[in-house]
Structures are given as structure tokens and as C-alpha cells.
Amino acid sequence: MNALSSANMPSKPGSAPKVQAPPAVRLVGIEKWYGAFQALKSVDLTVHSGERIVICGPSGSGKSTLIRCINQLESIESGTIEVNGTKLSSSPARVRENRREIGMVFQQFNLFPHMTILQNCVLGPIKVRGLDRTEAEKIARHYLDRVRIPEQADKYPAQLSGGQQQRVAIARALCLQPQIMLFDEPTSALDPEMVSEVLDTMIDLASDGMTMICVTHEMGFARKVADRVIFMDHGEIIEENDPVGFFDAPRHARTQSFLGQIA
Amino acid sequence: MAASIWERRTKRGEQVYQFNFAPVFNALDMLLVGVWFTIQMSVAAMSLGLVVSLVGAAIKTSGPRPLRLCVDIYVELIRNTPFLVQIFFIFFGLPALGIRLSPNTTALLALTINFGAYGTEIIRAGIKSISKGQIEAAQAIGLSWLQVLQYVVIKPALRAVYPALTSQFIFLMLGSSVVSAISATDLTAAANDLNSLTFASFEVYLVTTVIYLALSILFSTIFAGIGRLCFAYPVNR
Numbered sequence: 001m002n003a004l005s006s007a008n009m010p011s012k013p014g015s016a017p018k019v020q021a022p023p024a025v026r027l028v029g030i031e032k033w034y035g036a037f038q039a040l041k042s043v044d045l046t047v048h049s050g051e052r053i054v055i056c057g058p059s060g061s062g063k064s065t066l067i068r069c070i071n072q073l074e075s076i077e078s079g080t081i082e083v084n085g086t087k088l089s090s091s092p093a094r095v096r097e098n099r100r101e102i103g104m105v106f107q108q109f110n111l112f113p114h115m116t117i118l119q120n121c122v123l124g125p126i127k128v129r130g131l132d133r134t135e136a137e138k139i140a141r142h143y144l145d146r147v148r149i150p151e152q153a154d155k156y157p158a159q160l161s162g163g164q165q166q167r168v169a170i171a172r173a174l175c176l177q178p179q180i181m182l183f184d185e186p187t188s189a190l191d192p193e194m195v196s197e198v199l200d201t202m203i204d205l206a207s208d209g210m211t212m213i214c215v216t217h218e219m220g221f222a223r224k225v226a227d228r229v230i231f232m233d234h235g236e237i238i239e240e241n242d243p244v245g246f247f248d249a250p251r252h253a254r255t256q257s258f259l260g261q262i263a
Numbered sequence: 264m265a266a267s268i269w270e271r272r273t274k275r276g277e278q279v280y281q282f283n284f285a286p287v288f289n290a291l292d293m294l295l296v297g298v299w300f301t302i303q304m305s306v307a308a309m310s311l312g313l314v315v316s317l318v319g320a321a322i323k324t325s326g327p328r329p330l331r332l333c334v335d336i337y338v339e340l341i342r343n344t345p346f347l348v349q350i351f352f353i354f355f356g357l358p359a360l361g362i363r364l365s366p367n368t369t370a371l372l373a374l375t376i377n378f379g380a381y382g383t384e385i386i387r388a389g390i391k392s393i394s395k396g397q398i399e400a401a402q403a404i405g406l407s408w409l410q411v412l413q414y415v416v417i418k419p420a421l422r423a424v425y426p427a428l429t430s431q432f433i434f435l436m437l438g439s440s441v442v443s444a445i446s447a448t449d450l451t452a453a454a455n456d457l458n459s460l461t462f463a464s465f466e467v468y469l470v471t472t473v474i475y476l477a478l479s480i481l482f483s484t485i486f487a488g489i490g491r492l493c494f495a496y497p498v499n500r
């Protein structure tokens with residue numbers, strides 16, 4: 001009943017995930033083609049509830065494509081995707097149901113320019129969850145508070161800095177009270193001095209037990225927060241490991257050269 | 264009386280036209296009736312045409328293929344034929360199919376259909392200018408196709424093409440004078456009537472021209488105000 005209490009399991013960043021059925025996300029044999037180009041090659045990945053996954057890899061390796069399949073912004077040619085134990089279907093109503101449980105944060109923020117910060121945040125709760133405006137605004141203000149910009153509620157996106165806009169985008173996604181959050185390079189479009197405020201927000205979210213799948217090259221964030229780091233190249237998962245093992249003892253040559261490049 | 268209007272003076276064999284606005288101003292109420300009708304008809308056709316344009320643009324952007332084809336045919340047909348012929352077709356052609364419309368109804372219908380075709384293209388361009396990221400963000404929230412259009416796409420799209428849309432509105436208002444050809448009761452028709460009563464062609468059409476100019480300025484001012492009210496949000500870059 002209490003709209004503000006999300007069903008989170010408190011756990012510390014870096015702690016082992018509590019394995020429990022069903023997994024938050026299960027990808028089996030995912031194949032994705034753009035015309036004649038294969039963007040994902042038989043990808044398998046299971047993400048448990050409360051787990052924090054960081055995905056990295058060179059440009060064009062299929063990281064965005066992979067997480068966009070989870071909230072069905074991309075269709076797949078073969079394989080199965082389960083979210084919270086439910087196999088995804090392509091019927092429009094089921095797609096919307098799935099998206100309601102998954103928050104997504106984009107590299108370019110994608111706030112709606114014609115709506116104030118508050119209006120951005122209440123749109124989903126009102127139109128998708130069917131809440132009344134008062135309830136929706138209560139939730140919105142709660143999450144704006146959490147991302148530490150409550151005082152900007154009545155401004156328009158263009159009046160905010162990049163870092164602030166991205167934090168609003170995180171709040172907007174949280175307002176639907178999703179069980180899973182997807183981040184697609186959330187700090188890549190930011191000026192360097194604004195990266196940390198967004199990462200801090202994400203760390204805060206992680207410490208709350210949110211299931212998170214983050215495409216990012218912020219290795220400090222990965223070390224601090226990730227339960228597992230996944231390295232992709234040419235549409236395949238090449239290597240996955242806990243952060244310590246991944247960064248300090250990468251097994252594959254491609255991982256080693258990639259880490260060498262971004263270090 | 265008519266003599267005073269047609270009073271001519273011969274000076275070194277030249278005929279000089281004697282301006283006389285009195286009969287025009289005496290019959291100004293005739294013109295004003297036409298003005299009022301032109302305003303009503305234009306506003307109605309703009310509103311209905313805007314609805315047609317929004318639906319047409321929505322279909323052209325993301326509707327099913329057969330419907331998209333229908334809209335394409337409609338837009339191309341209207342944009343590649345003369346407006347006057349479209350009016351004649353509705354007024355003189357359709358009765359052959361048993362559809363008989365009054366001049367004023369025909370005028371409204373023709374203007375709406377005509378504006379709808381141009382408006383569809385204008386608004387479609389506006390929708391195309393919206394970034395894929397905006398639409399994906401809206402989808403990711405769980406909005407349906409129609410909700411994405413309604414809440415996220417339409418307003419920025421209209422803002423992007425608002426100048427083009429308003430000049431198309433002005434075109435519609437001015438172009439509505441063509442409906443006088445089927446004796447609708449608009450401003451131009453009123454001017455024609457007054458002209459045949461007074462024979463003061465120069466004065467009648469000068470005053471009519473000034474009235475159309477005033478209407479254009481009035482509509483432009485109103486549209487600018489609406490634009491400031493509706494699209495007041497700031498944008499980057």
C-alpha cells in the first residue's frame with residue numbers, strides 16, 4: 001500500500017547476491033541481427049534480484065543492444081528473455097507491463113523538454129500506474145529528494161546542468177518503482193566535474209538493494225558497486241567475474257587489451 | 264446618385280476617375296457581415312483542419328501501411344490540384360452522386376480538406392524532428408504508442424513547425440476568398456455584391472484589401488500570442 005517503500009532487500013555494495021528464484025533477468029541464447037549484421041551472438045546472462053552488474057566493452061560490442069533487449073526497445077531474432085520469471089511477449093500490452101517494472105537511464109538523459117522536472121517525474125506514475133496527481137507528486141518529490149534536487153522541481157530540463165538532468169532522469173525512472181534499473185552509459189555525456197554526482201546517486205541506489213545493470217566504463221564505480229563485471233566484444237560475452245578478479249586478473253587477451261586502453 | 268460616382272471630368276481630353284468612398288462606407292455593414300463570416304469560416308476550418316492534420320501526421324509517422332497509403336494519396340491529390348477545382352468538384356461534382364451541399368458548407372469542407380493536406384505534411388516534419396531518444400524514453404516508462412504521441416511528441420513537434428503552421432493558417436484565411444466563386448457569403452463575395460451595386464470597383468476592392476490585410480495582422484498577432492502561451496518552455500542550444 002505504501003507507495004514509497006519499494007520491495008528492496010537491504011544489502012551492502014560488493015556483498016554476494018542472495019540467490020533466490022526466480023532471477024530478475026534471465027537471457028538464454030539471445031541472437032540479435034541488424035539486417036545482415038549480427039549484434040548479439042548467443043548471449044546467456046542471468047541476473048539475480050538485488051544484483052549489480054556492470055557491462056563494459058569496446059564501442060559497437062553490443063552493450064546497449066543487450067540491455068535494450070531487456071526492456072524490449074530492441075526485438076530479438078532468437079532466444080528467450082525472462083524478467084522476474086515471466087517470459088517476455090511481444091504483445092503491446094505485455095511489453096508495457098514489462099517496461100513498467102524496468103527503469104532505464106540513457107546516455108543523453110532524454111528528459112521531456114516541454115515538461116517541468118516534476119511533470120517529467122509524474123507522467124509515468126499517472127499515465128502508466130494510474131495514480132492520482134497528489135499521490136504521484138508525493139512519490140516524485142520523494143525521489144527528487146533522494147537524488148538531491150528537490151528544489152528544482154518546477155524548472156524545465158534546459159535550465160538544469162547535465163549532472164542535474166541525469167539525476168532527474170534517474171528519479172523519473174524510480175518514480176515507477178521498478179524492480180530493475182538499466183543504465184546505458186549514464187555519465188558518458190557529462191562534463192567531468194558532473195560525473196561523480198551521478199555516480200554517487202547510483203551508488204546510493206545500489207546500497208538500497210536495487211537490481212542494476214549498468215553499461216559504464218567508470219571502473220571506480222564498477223569496483224565499488226558491482227557484484228559482477230561483464231566484458232563484451234563483437235556481440236559476445238567474453239568474460240565475467242567479480243570486480244577484483246576482473247580488474248586484477250583478467251583472463252582473456254581481449255579483456256586485458258581493453259582494460260589497458262581505458263586505464 | 265450613380266452619376267456622382269461615375270462623374271468624370273475631362274481635362275485636355277483625359278478622363279479622370281473621381282474617388283468616392285462614401286457609398287462603400289455607407290454599405291460597410293455589408294462588408295462586415297462578410298468579414299464576420301470569413302473569420303468564422305477560417306477559424307472553423309483551421310480547427311477542423313488541424314485535427315485532420317494531426318491524425319494524418321500520426322498515421323503517416325507510425326500508422327499501419329494501408330492507412331499510410333490512403334493519407335499519402337490524400338495529401339498528394341490535394342497538394343497537386345488547384346483549390347478552385349477542388350471547390351467546384353465538391354459543389355458541382357458531388358451532386359451527381361447525390362451529395363448536395365450548400366455553398367457555405369462546401370466552403371468549410373473544401374478549406375478543411377485543403378488545409379488538412381498541407382498541415383499533415385507540416386506536422387509530420389515536426390514529428391520527424393523529435394529525437395529517437397525522446398520516444399524511447401517515453402516508451403521505457405511504459406507509455407503506449409498513442410500516449411507517447413499525445414504527451415511527449417506532439418507539443419515539441421508543433422513547436423518546431425509553429426511558424427510554418429501559422430503561415431499556412433494565414434494562407435487558409437486569405438485563400439478562403441476563393442469560395443466567393445460558389446457564392447458563399449464571405450468577405451470577397453460581399454465585396455463583389457457591393458461592387459455590382461455601387462460600381463465603385465476601386466474603392467470597394469481597396470477597402471476589401473485593407474480589411475484582408477488587417478485580418479492577416481490580427482491572426483498573426485493572435486497566433487504569436489498563442490505560441491508564447493503554449494510553447495514558453497526553454498530549450499537547449
Ligand SMILES: Nc1ncnc2c1ncn2[C@@H]1O[C@H](COP(=O)(O)OP(=O)(O)OP(=O)(O)O)[C@@H](O)[C@H]1O
Nearest residue numbers: 034035037039057058059060061062063064065066
Ligand atoms: N539500429 C541499428 N541499425 C543497424 N546497426 C545497428 C543499430 N544499432 C546498433 N547497431 C550496430 O550494432 C552494434 C552494436 O551496437 P551497440 O549500440 O549495442 O554497441 P555498444 O556496445 O553500445 O557501443 P557504444 O559503446 O558505442 O555505445 C554496432 O556495431 C552498431 O553499429
Ligand SMILES: [Mg+2]
Nearest residue numbers: 063064065184
Ligand atoms: Mg552503447
